[in-house]
Amino acid sequence: TLATDAFGPVADNAGGIAEMSEEVDDATRDTTDSLDALGNTTAATGKGFAIGSAVLTALALLNAFADAVNLNSVNILDDVVLPGIVLGAALPFVFAALTMLSVGSAAEAIMYECRSQLNDKYFRGTELDSQKCVD
Numbered sequence: 001t002l003a004t005d006a007f008g009p010v011a012d013n014a015g016g017i018a019e020m021s022e023e024v025d026d027a028t029r030d031t032t033d034s035l036d037a038l039g040n041t042t043a044a045t046g047k048g049f050a051i052g053s054a055v056l057t058a059l060a061l062l063n064a065f066a067d068a069v070n071l072n073s074v075n076i077l078d079d080v081v082l083p084g085i086v087l088g089a090a091l092p093f094v095f096a097a098l099t100m101l102s103v104g105s106a107a108e109a110i111m112y113e114c115r116s117q118l119n120d121k122y123f124r125g126t127e128l129d130s131q132k133c134v135d
Contacts, residue, residue, distance in 0.1 A: 005046050008039025 015032035120126045
C-alpha cells in the first residue's frame with residue numbers, strides 16, 4: 001500500500017513542475033493531470049487494503065491474547081467489557097481530533113507571524129525572519 005500511496009504525490013509534483021516550466025507544452029500537463037487522477041484512485045484503493053489489514057491484525061492480536069490467557073469466552077454485555085469497547089473505539093478519534101486541533105493552532109500562529117512580518121516589511125522596511133516562524 002505504500003507504493004500506491006506514493007504514486008499520487010509523485011504524479012502531482014510532476015504536474016506542478018510541468019506547470020511551472022515554460023519549456024513544457026500543454027500535452028505534458030494534460031498527461032500529468034491524468035496520472036494525478038490515477039494516483040488519487042490508487043491511493044483510495046490502497047487505504048481500503050490498509051484498513052482491512054489493520055482489522056485482521058487486531059483480530060489476530062485479540063486471538064493471540066485469548067490463547068495466551070486461556071480465555072474461552074467473552075461476554076460483550078459485561079459491565080466492564082462494553083464500556084471498554086466503546087472507549088477503546090473512541091480513542092483513535094479523540095487523538096486524531098487533538099492532533100488536527102494542534103496542527104491548526106500551529107498553522108494559525110505561523111500565519112499571524114508571517115502577516116506581522118510582511119506588514120513590518122511593507123510599512124517599516126524591516127527584514128523578514130523565517131526563524132521566528134519555526135520557533
